[in-house]
Amino acid sequence: MHIDWRREVNDATAVKIVCEECEQEVAVAIRANGRLLCRACAEALGQSGREVSYEKILHQVLLDMRGRLDDWAGLLERSCELRRQGRGNNGVLLEDRDWNRLVERYRRLEEYYLALHRVFRRRDFPIPDPGWRSTYVERVINCGYTSKLGD
Numbered sequence: 001m002h003i004d005w006r007r008e009v010n011d012a013t014a015v016k017i018v019c020e021e022c023e024q025e026v027a028v029a030i031r032a033n034g035r036l037l038c039r040a041c042a043e044a045l046g047q048s049g050r051e052v053s054y055e056k057i058l059h060q061v062l063l064d065m066r067g068r069l070d071d072w073a074g075l076l077e078r079s080c081e082l083r084r085q086g087r088g089n090n091g092v093l094l095e096d097r098d099w100n101r102l103v104e105r106y107r108r109l110e111e112y113y114l115a116l117h118r119v120f121r122r123r124d125f126p127i128p129d130p131g132w133r134s135t136y137v138e139r140v141i142n143c144g145y146t147s148k149l150g151d
């Protein structure tokens, strides 16, 4: 299933799980062959699969964003290492302009991540592995950058 996490987070209060067959909104859907179906359509089409709830989807979006942010922290660490070896300003041998664009992109991703956290709190969903956040922030700060996720 494709998750448009940007829309998911920006429009979190309006997010719905919609059956891809009858287009009705449901709280819990069945994921079968890459499609989201309501129980009735899944049954009518003879499809079976795993249940998908709104909470599970948000959980998946959160993990997906953490994966991206971990990749970013990893890139900062590699860049930092190269810089120590005296190879280029940002250490990754990107043009400054491209590097700045990358930094901007991850700042926006951090903002999305914070927005997602607020959705979890608003809906009383427990945040999985809450220690992830401080580990991430430490990694970024160790590289001499700031993070919107804390200090």
Ligand SMILES: [Zn+2]
Pocket: 019, 020, 021, 022, 023, 024, 037, 038, 039, 040, 041, 042
């Ligand atoms: Zn349906």
